Amino acid sequence: MSSTTPPPVRVAVVEDQPLFRSMLQRTLGETPGIDVVAAVATAGEAARVLRPGFADVAVLDIDLPDGNGIALGVTLRRSQPRLGVLLLSAHDAMDLLLDLPRDVAAGWGYLSKTSSTSEEVLVAAVRAAAVGETVLDPELLARVTPRAGSAVSRLTDRQYEVLRLLASGLSNAGIGHKLGITEKSVQNHVNALYATLGIDADPSRNPRVSAALRLLEETGPAV
Incomplete structure (x- = not known):
């Protein structure tokens, strides 16, 4: 077998x-x-x-x-x-x-x-x-904030929270457990933040990778 x-x-x-x-x-x-x-x-x-x-x-x-x-x-x-x-x-x-x-x-x-x-x-x-x-x-991500005028700065507080957890390696199920929301709600937030960040469904690129790198690019140390 x-x-x-x-x-x-x-x-x-x-x-x-x-x-x-x-x-x-x-x-x-x-x-x-x-x-x-x-x-x-x-x-x-x-x-x-x-x-x-x-x-x-x-x-x-x-x-x-x-x-x-x-x-x-x-x-x-x-x-x-x-x-x-x-x-x-x-x-x-x-x-x-x-x-x-x-x-x-x-x-x-x-x-x-x-x-x-x-x-x-x-x-x-x-x-x-x-x-x-x-x-x-994840600890380093907790110390940064969106740069003024960036696409990341246009995310809602909940979308930004979902993005940070996504970039920390959590699955949608893991994010939902962490935030106390359903996995379907997490997916809705992920779709919305992809739209705001202009991340498309290009099959040659992993959208979660693109989102994590955009977070890194458009944030800086909290002041």
């Missing part, structure tokens, strides 16, 4: 701090449905290990001793278009996602090492990256 259980998400961790690398390896390795297939400390090691088909997601520290995690991610994605990338940094460098080349911009996430990111958020970000979605650090 064939099993309906999907294959595990294969994750490679690239992190030079031994304690943090061990924590990531343990947390993800103990999560059902996730296999940590490599845990290395440098960009050079990652380039040797991460051959096409080896992993589904690469968790990359931005600051590596022999290179830059973003540049490494771009190189890997150019040869492995389906590889998800989750960036980690000790600094608030979330805006760097806006500078990614368009051909590799989907399927990247960003979490700060210094925020109160939970294991649940980490795992959700890895799973999202595996299916080509973009997840942004």
Whole structure:
């Protein structure tokens, strides 16, 4: 009898701090449905290990001793278009996602090492990256506000709240649970915010990714 259980998400961790690398390896390795297939400390090691088909997601520290995690991610994605990338940094460098080349911009996430990111958020970000979605650090998103005159500033308070939760990696069901509203209501808010932001149903681009990147582009630190 064939099993309906999907294959595990294969994750490679690239992190030079031994304690943090061990924590990531343990947390993800103990999560059902996730296999940590490599845990290395440098960009050079990652380039040797991460051959096409080896992993589904690469968790990359931005600051590596022999290179830059973003540049490494771009190189890997150019040869492995389906590889998800989750960036980690000790600094608030979330805006760097806006500078990614368009051909590799989907399927990247960003979490700060210094925020109160939970294991649940980490795992959700890895799973999202595996299916080509973009997840942004929820604590960092809570600190920003829409820029005056931007499309994001024209959203209602509830639409903006839904957009932040969407960009944090929550599904419509998860957003509904968080806000105490029905999943149908969430979908209505999502459709309305897509219309305000001018996000269409282009099949070549994931609208949730486009919405997350627009949020990042059109917000700034709260004053």
